[in-house]
Amino acid sequence: MALADTRRTYHEQLDDLRRDVVRLAGMATESIARGTRVLLDADLTGVDTVIAEDARIDELTHAIEEHTYELLATQQPMASDLRVLVSTLRNIHEIERIGDLMVNIAKGARRLYPRQLAPQVRGILERMGDQAGAQLRVAADAFVDSDPAKAAALDDMDDVMDDLQKDLFRAIFSSGAADEGEVQRAVQTSLIGRYYERIADHAVNFGERVRFMVTGEIPGLRSDAEPDGGAAQ
């Protein structure tokens, strides 16, 4: 086989890898939408679907990781190709965690059942689900287009999510709690809010890795710890 063909095959493989990452992000986006419906509608039949989707996300993550190691080991990639591969390893990990967190949210819905979400709390959680999904889509778009400017929009989007989390805590606390069941509901709803906030963080990390992939600038001095005044302030 001529050298040019070999190289083409290698770059085809890189393209396959990128397409798989986009597919993985799509699966996680769907899981956010489905898991949020489970939560809002207390539709417990959907819990197992979210869990099954997470298993498929894990499997594809595993396959992409293996493929990436294979390319790292056999192709000796340099510079920008190397950055695509190491970014892939990080990004699939971010997406895989989103799948896990949606499982936590779906299970949280099961724990809340049959208690109803207070209308104000329900409205905020719906917006958190929308926001989380939107952030992941922006990160995936930035990845597809290798567009660091698009990825940079995620920081502002994440401020929206942080505000939603504060609104959620305020709504939870303002309702008071008379008995053990109410305390459980408050705690469970707070944890669910925290899971959404983490999902959005994973989308931000994904976006930062897109910037690294394109520019070579390593993120990492930004703290992922919650901002001051975050939870339960």
Add this chain to the structure above:
Amino acid sequence: MALADTRRTYHEQLDDLRRDVVRLAGMATESIARGTRVLLDADLTGVDTVIAEDARIDELTHAIEEHTYELLATQQPMASDLRVLVSTLRNIHEIERIGDLMVNIAKGARRLYPRQLAPQVRGILERMGDQAGAQLRVAADAFVDSDPAKAAALDDMDDVMDDLQKDLFRAIFSSGAADEGEVQRAVQTSLIGRYYERIADHAVNFGERVRFMVTGEIPGLRSDAEPDGGAAQ
């Protein structure tokens, strides 16, 4: 420079990298101990120390990451060296997240102030801090010794942490909550429990990557989602 010298320098660099990862894990272990004291003693002067330590952890993480990319790009490592390098990228990320979570815990202590932890809750949180520190130490030891058997012990250790989290939720809920302040305390304490549980998970992931580093077997089909019956059950 002779080829042998070049190779020696490369392996010295790999050794430096491993030492830096161990140092990073040591910093995170100290942060767990210090942040847990802050929480248990409501010693708010320590909060800023935990935040400052996290910044140092972030800086070292960043430096190790840069060094790893440099070695990946310039040394074209194969097989086991490649596994050391890609494992390093993942492991420093796990450790860095532990630093973030300890910041969350220290800030949680500030939010709880001046409310006292109930004695039973305080006792469980102390054990969670000890358990998290112990798991990170085992993961770091397994890494130092390239010992997959040691890393495998982390799965059983993590069951202890999951049980502690269940105990914590039970203790929180059994106390009931009469007013908004009590609900806030219940939520804040539950979130802190969740942070400890995540720290322990990061130690488990670290251990899995040690196993991968030594054996080449990719982890990733295990779900990091919380077990059934986990939070608030």
